[in-house]
Amino acid sequence: xxxxxxxxxxxxxxxxxxxxxxxxxxxxxxxxxxxxxxxxxxxxxxxxxxxxxxxxxxxxxxxxxxxxxxxxxxxxxxxxxxxxxxxxxxxxxxxxxxxxxxxxxxxxxxxxxxxxxxxxxxxxxxxxxxxxxxxxxxxxxxxxxxxxxxxxxxxxxxxxxxxxxxxxxxxxxxxxxxxxxxxxxxxxxxxxxxxxxxxxxxxxxxxxxxxxxxxxxxxxxxxxxxxxxxxxxxxxxxxxxxxxxxxxxxxxxxxxxxxxxxxxxxxxxxxxxxxxxxxxxxxxxxxxxxxxxxxxxxxxxxxxxxxxxxxxxxxxxxxxxxxxxxxxxxxxxxxxxxxxxxxxxxxxxxxxxxxxxxxxxxxxxxxxxxxxxxxxxxxxxxxxxxxxxxxxxxxxxxxxxxxxxxxxxxxxxxxxxxxxxxxxxxxxxxxxxxxxxxxxxxxxxxxxxxxxxxxxxxxxxxxxxxxxxxxxxxxxxxxxxxxxxxxxxxxxxxxxxxxxxxxxxxxxxxxxxxxxxxxxxxxxxxxxxxxxxxxxxxxxxxxxxxxxxxxxxxxxxxxxxxxxxxxxxxxxxxxxxxxxxxxxxxxxxxxxxxxxxxxxxxxxxxxxxxxxxxxxxxxxxxxxxxxxxxxxxxxxxxxxxxxxxxxxxxxxxxxxxxxxxxxxxxxxxxxxxxxxxxxxxxxxxxxxxxxxxxxxxxxxxxxxxxxxx
Ligand code: GCU
Numbered sequence: 195x196x197x198x199x200x201x202x203x204x205x206x207x208x209x210x211x212x213x214x215x216x217x218x219x220x221x222x223x224x225x226x227x228x229x230x231x232x233x234x235x236x237x238x239x240x241x242x243x244x245x246x247x248x249x250x251x252x253x254x255x256x257x258x259x260x261x262x263x264x265x266x267x268x269x270x271x272x273x274x275x276x277x278x279x280x281x282x283x284x285x286x287x288x289x290x291x292x293x294x295x296x297x298x299x300x301x302x303x304x305x306x307x308x309x310x311x312x313x314x315x316x317x318x319x320x321x322x323x324x325x326x327x328x329x330x331x332x333x334x335x336x337x338x339x340x341x342x343x344x345x346x347x348x349x350x351x352x353x354x355x356x357x358x359x360x361x362x363x364x365x366x367x368x369x370x371x372x373x374x375x376x377x378x379x380x381x382x383x384x385x386x387x388x389x390x391x392x393x394x395x396x397x398x399x400x401x402x403x404x405x406x407x408x409x410x411x412x413x414x415x416x417x418x419x420x421x422x423x424x425x426x427x428x429x430x431x432x433x434x435x436x437x438x439x440x441x442x443x444x445x446x447x448x449x450x451x452x453x454x455x456x457x458x459x460x461x462x463x464x465x466x467x468x469x470x471x472x473x474x475x476x477x478x479x480x481x482x483x484x485x486x487x488x489x490x491x492x493x494x495x496x497x498x499x500x501x502x503x504x505x506x507x508x509x510x511x512x513x514x515x516x517x518x519x520x521x522x523x524x525x526x527x528x529x530x531x532x533x534x535x536x537x538x539x540x541x542x543x544x545x546x547x548x549x550x551x552x553x554x555x556x557x558x559x560x561x562x563x564x565x566x567x568x569x570x571x572x573x574x575x576x577x578x579x580x581x582x583x584x585x586x587x588x589x590x591x592x593x594x595x596x597x598x599x600x601x602x603x604x605x606x607x608x609x610x611x612x613x614x615x616x617x618x619x620x621x622x623x624x625x626x627x628x629x630x631x632x633x634x635x636x637x638x639x640x641x642x643x644x645x646x647x648x649x650x651x652x653x654x655x656x657x658x659x660x661x662x663x664x665x666x667x668x669x670x671x672x673x674x675x676x677x678x679x680x681x682x683x684x685x686x687x688x689x690x691x692x693x694x695x696x697x698x699x700x701x702x703x704x705x706x707x708x709x710x711x712x713x714x715x716x717x718x719x720x721x722x723x724x725x726x727x728x729x730x731x732x733x734x735x736x737x738x739x740x741x742x743x744x745x746x747x748x749x750x751x752x753x754x755x756x757x758x759x760x761x762x763x764x765x766x767x768x769x770x771x772x773x774x775x776x777x778x779x780x781x782x783x784x785x786x787x788x789x790x791x792x793x794x795x796x797x798x799x800x801x802x803x804x805x806x807x808x809x810x811x812x813x814x815x816x817x818x819x820x821x822x823x824x825x826x827x828x829x830x831x832x833x834x835x836x837x838x839x840x841x842x843x844x845x846x847x848x849x850x851x852x853x854x855x856x857x858x859x860x861x862x863x864x865x866x867x868x869x870x871x872x873x874x875x876x877x878x879x880x881x882x883x884x885x886x887x888x889x890x891x892x893x894x895x896x897x898x899x900x901x902x903x
Contacts, residue, residue, distance in 0.1 A: 220839040222653030225406050225661055226688035229270025229346070236348070236692075240272040243315075243324050243351040246279035249289040249334075255444035256331035260289060260338040263405065267342040284321040287341070289334045291327070301327050302357060309413070309446070310359025311337030313344070315352055324354060332446040339409040346688045358673070364531075364566070364595070364641035365671035366414035366450065367407070368496065369648070373426060378419050379601050379900045381608040382649030382656035387417060393437030400438060403648070404445035410668025414448045416643075420498040420535065422452040424460035427481060436488040448493035450533075455497060455517060456505035457481070468510035469520035478524040486528040494531035495521055496568070496643075501538040514538075514553065515560040522562035533595055533643070534561070536569045536585060539743060545759075545766035546743040547573040551584050555771070559591035566641050568595040571621040573768070574749075576604055576645075577721040578712045579617070581780075581790050584771035586635045587626030595641035596621070600663045602647065603900065604722075604729050605711050608656025610853045611827060611846070612711045613704035615666040615678030622674040627775040636674035644671070657849055658842055661689070662704060679705050696837040703827050710827070712789075714820025714857040717813060719758070719793035722749040723864065728898035731856065732863040735891055750792070752871045756799055757809070758792035769794060799872050811877040813868070817861040818880070824854045863890035 218230075232240065249261055261278075264287060269275040282288055290296070292303055301312055311328040326337040340358065345351060370378040371385035388397055407415070417435055418426045425431055439449040458464045458477040467474055485492050499506025499517055507517030518534040525532060536550045543549040550573055561567065567589065572580020576599040586594065598618055605612045622636040644667035647655045655661045665685045670676050679701060686700035715732070716723055723746045725733040737747040751759055761768035762781050769780040779785045783795045788804060791797070801809040828850045835843055862883035869876070870887050883890075 220842050222658050222661065222842060223402075225654065226346075226665055226685055227267075227342075227405060227409060228688065229267045229342070231273060232271050232692075237272040239351060240268060240345050241274065242285050243322070244268045244272070244276045244287050244345075245285040246277045246283055247287045247289070248279050248282050250291070250294050254331045256335050256446065257289065259405075259408075259444050260326075260331070260335040263335070263342065264338050267345065271345055282318055282321055282323045284323075286321070286323045287326060288318075288323050289326045289338070291329060291331070291334070295325075295327060299325065301325070303329055305357065305359060306333060307359045309333055309336060309411070310357070311340060312358075313337060313341055313354045313356040315354045322352065324351070335408055335446065336411055343409075343684070343688070346692075347684055348687070348692060360411055360672045361636070361674055362639060362642050362671055364414055364493075365412045365668065366416060366493075366533075366595075366641065366643045367412060367600075367646040367648075368416045368420065368452075368597070368643045369646045370419040370421075370601075371417065372419050373423055373431070377649055377900070378421060379599075379603040379645070380647070380649050381601065381899050382647060382654060382660070383651040384649060386648055386650055387434075387438065389431075389434055392434035396437060396441055400441045404442045404447055406654075406664075407447055407668065408445040410665060411672035412668045413446050414450055414493045415442065415646075416450040416452055416493075416496045416533075418452050420452045420496060421502075421504065422454040422498070424454045424457040426451055427453060427457050427485075428461060429484070432485060432488050439489045439492070443491065448491055449489060450493035450496055451485075453495040453497050453521070454505065455499045455507070456509075466510065467505060469507050469512050469516045470510075475520055475523065478521060482524040482528060482530065486530070492528070492530060494525055494533065494564075496533040496535070497521065498535045498537065500540075501535065513557060515557045518565045518567075519560075519562045522564045526562070526564055530564065532562075532565045533568045533641070534565055535597070536567050536583075537575070537597070541741045541743070543743065545761065545768050546748075547759075547761065548766060548768040548771060551588060551768075551771040554585055555588045557592075558589040561592050566593045566595045568597050568641070568643055570597045570599075571617075571635075574721055578605055578612075578708075578716050579620075579719070579789060580721065581793060582621050582624035582626065582635055584768075586624075586638050587628035587773045587776070588771065590628065593640045594638055595643050596635060596639045597643045597645070598667060599645040600647045600667050601645055601900075602660070602663075604724055605715070606853065606856065607730065607899065608647070608660050609849050610711060610856065611657070611659045611703070611707050611850060612663075613659065613666070613678075613682060613707050614663045615670070615681050616705060616708040618666060618670050619678040622670065627773045629773075642667075642671040642674075644668075658689070658846055659704070659849075662686075690842070691837050693837050696834055699830050699834055703830050706823060707827065710820045710823035710857070712820070713816045713823065714860045717816035717820070718788060718809075719790040720750055721793060722746055725895060725898075728895055728901060730895050730898045731893065732860045732867075732890065734864055734867045735887075751796055752868055754871070754873060756797050756801070757813075757868070757872075758796040759794070760796040761794045765796065799874055807877075810868075810872065810874050814865060814877055814880055817865060821854070821857045821861050824850070824857045828854055858884070859890070863887070866890060 265275045311333045314325045328334045375384040456467045458467045458474045462477045498504050500508040521532045536554045539546045539549045569583050569585045573583050624635050625633045662685045666681045682701040682704040687697050723734040725731045734746045737745050739745050742748050769777050799810040803812040866883040866887040
C-alpha cells in the first residue's frame with residue numbers, strides 16, 4: 195500500500211507531466227478548423243495520402259494560403275507536415291489547374307467554373323496521389339479546405355471523388371458593426387474590426403477570420419452597419435477598409451461597405467441627395483472612383499434607405515429604383531454592385547408585413563443590371579419562424595439576394611442553443627410556385643447575405659454553438675441543397691468530437707433546437723412578442739410604443755374573441771402578395787400550414803386544431819413542449835460529459851441552464867398574459883405560471899446588449 199507521501203509525489207509528478215500529455219485547452223477559438231491529432235489509425239490514414247504536396251511555382255498569395263492550410267491541417271491531424279515536392283511521390287496532394295494538370299486526366303473543368311473544385315484519388319505512374327483541381331487558385335483554396343474537411347470528418351481519403359461548385363454566386367456576411375466598435379444586434383463582444391488602430395495595426399485575428407470564411411466558401415463581407423454613418427466613406431475610413439481588403443484578398447473575400455444615402459449632403463456639402471440631381475450623381479461617381487483607387491476589387495455598396503428613419507430617395511419624391519440606379523451608375527465602370535435592401539416599413543402602413551412587397555414589386559424590371567435587391571427571409575423581421583417573403587415569387591425581372599440573420603436578435607441572443615440550419619433550409623426550399631423562372635427561394639436568388647454573429651469574444655460568436663450558425667450559413671450559401679442535419683453532423687465532428695455517439699447526440703440536439711425556440715417563444719405563427727427595443731424576453735403586453743407596428747399587441751391581436759393577425763382577404767389581404775396558388779391556400783385557416791396559422795388568421799380560442807385540441811390548448815401545449823425540449827437538451831448534453839473537453843462542456847452546460855430558465859419565463863409570461871386577455875382557464879393538468887402577470891411586466895433590461903451606437 196502506498197504511503198501518503200508516495201501518493202502525493204505521484205500526483206505531483208502527474209501534474210508536472212500533464213502539459214506534455216494533455217490536449218490544448220479548447221476555448222473555441224479554432225472553430226471547426228481545430229485539426230487536433232487523430233487516433234493512430236486516423237493519423238496513418240491522413241499521412242498515407244499527404245506525405246507531400248506539389249503545386250505550381252511561383253505560388254500566388256491564394257495558392258500559398260492553400261498550401262499553408264494543408265500543411266497546418268495535416269501537421270495537426272497526423273503529426274507531421276507534408277513535404278513540399280517538385281514531383282509527385284506516393285501519397286502526394288497535387289494542386290492543379292488546367293495549365294498544370296497531368297496529361298491524360300480528364301477533369302470536368304467547365305462545370306467547376308471560377309470557384310469550384312474537384313478532389314480525385316488516382317494512380318499516376320504507379321503512385322497513389324490525390325488531385326485537388328480547379329480552374330483558379332481560389333478554387334484550389336476551396337478544394338484544399340474541402341480535402342481537410344474530408345480528413346477531419348473521417349472520409350476514405352484513398353477513394354475521393356468529389357466535385358463542387360457554388361450554386362449562389364455572391365455569398366456575403368453583413369456586419370452590423372459601428373465605427374465605435376459596438377455591434378448592432380451583436381452578442382459576442384465588440385466588433386472584430388479594431389477601427390481605431392486600423393489601417394496601421396492589423397490584428398492577426400483578421401487572417402483567422404478570412405480562413406474561417408474561405409473554408410466555407412464565403413466570398414464577400416460588408417464591414418459596417420446598414421444603419422451607416424457617412425464617415426465610413428471618408429478617406430481615413432476608406433483606408434481602414436482598404437487595409438482589411440488587403441488581408442482578406444488572398445482568401446477570395448471582397449470588401450463591401452454600407453452607404454448612407456445622404457452622404458453627399460453630409461460629406462460633400464451638397465444641399466440635396468436627390469438621386470436625379472446632376473451634382474449628386476457626380477459626387478457619387480467621384481466617390482466610387484476614389485474607393486476603387488484604394489480598393490481595386492471593392493465589391494460594392496449595401497444600402498438601407500427609407501427604412502426605420504434612414505434617408506433615401508423617397509425623401510426627394512423618388513423611388514427605390516431611382517436611388518439604386520444612381521449608385522449603380524457610379525459603380526458600373528468599376529464592376530461594382532449595389533445591394534439595395536427591401537426591408538422597409540413606415541408608420542402609416544396598415545400591415546407592416548405588406549409594405550416591402552407594396553413598395554418593391556411595382557419596380558420589378560426597373561433596376562439597373564448591377565443592382566441586386568436584398569430581401570429578408572420573411573416579411574417582418576427575422577422571427578423564430580416566418581413564412582417566406584412574398585417578394586421571392588414576385589420579382590422575376592430583378593436579381594434578388596436572400597438576407598438571413600445569423601446573429602440571434604430574436605432567438606435568445608447567444609445564450610440560447612438554437613441551430614439555424616433548419617430555418618435556413620426551410621426558407622431555401624420554400625416553393626414560391628412562381629413561374630417560369632424556377633420555384634424555390636434557393637433557385638430564385640443570386641446572392642445570400644448573413645447578418646454576422648461574430649465579435650471580439652475569444653470564441654468568436656458568444657457561444658460555441660452559435661458558431662454552427664456561421665458555419666451553416668456559409669455551407670448552405672455555397673450549396674443551398676445541403677441538408678441542415680448533415681451540416682450539423684459535419685460541424686459537430688470537426689468542432690467537438692469524432693466519437694459517433696457524441697456526433698449523433700450533438701446533431702440531434704441541434705436539429706431539434708430550432709423548433710423548440712419557436713415553441714417557447716412564438717408558436718403557431720405568432721410573431722414579434724419580444725421585449726421593447728432590445729428584443730430580449732417576452733413582452734406580449736406592450737401596447738404603448740410611439741408606433742403601432744412596434745407593439746407586440748399589434749402583431750398578436752389577442753382579445754376575448756381570439757388571437758392572430760388577419761392577413762386573409764377579410765383582413766389586410768397580405769396573402770394576395772403571394773403567387774395565386776399560395777394566396778388561395780393562405781386565404782383559409784383550413785388550408786394554411788398550422789405552423790403559420792396565427793400569422794395569417796385571427797381565430798377564436800376554441801378553433802379546432804389538427805390534434806383535436808382547441809387553439810388555446812394547442813398553444814399551451816406548444817409552450818410546454820418547448821420548455822420540455824430544452825430540458826431534454828440539458829440532459830443530452832450532460833450525458834456527453836466524458837466525450838467533450840471539460841471547459842467547453844461546462845460552458846455549454848451553463849448556457850443551457852440559462853436557456854431552460856428563460857424558456858420557462860417565456861412560457862409562463864405568455865400564458866399568464868394570454869389568459870388575462872382571453873379570460874380562459876388553463877387546460878386540465880397544466881401547471882400555472884410561477885408568478886402573477888404583473889411580476890413579468892415589471893421586469894426591465896435597460897442595458898441589454900446589441901443596441902448598437
Ligand atoms: C431590425 C433590427 C435593427 C436593424 C433592422 C435592419 O429592425 O432590430 O437593429 O437595423 O432590422 O435590418 O435594418
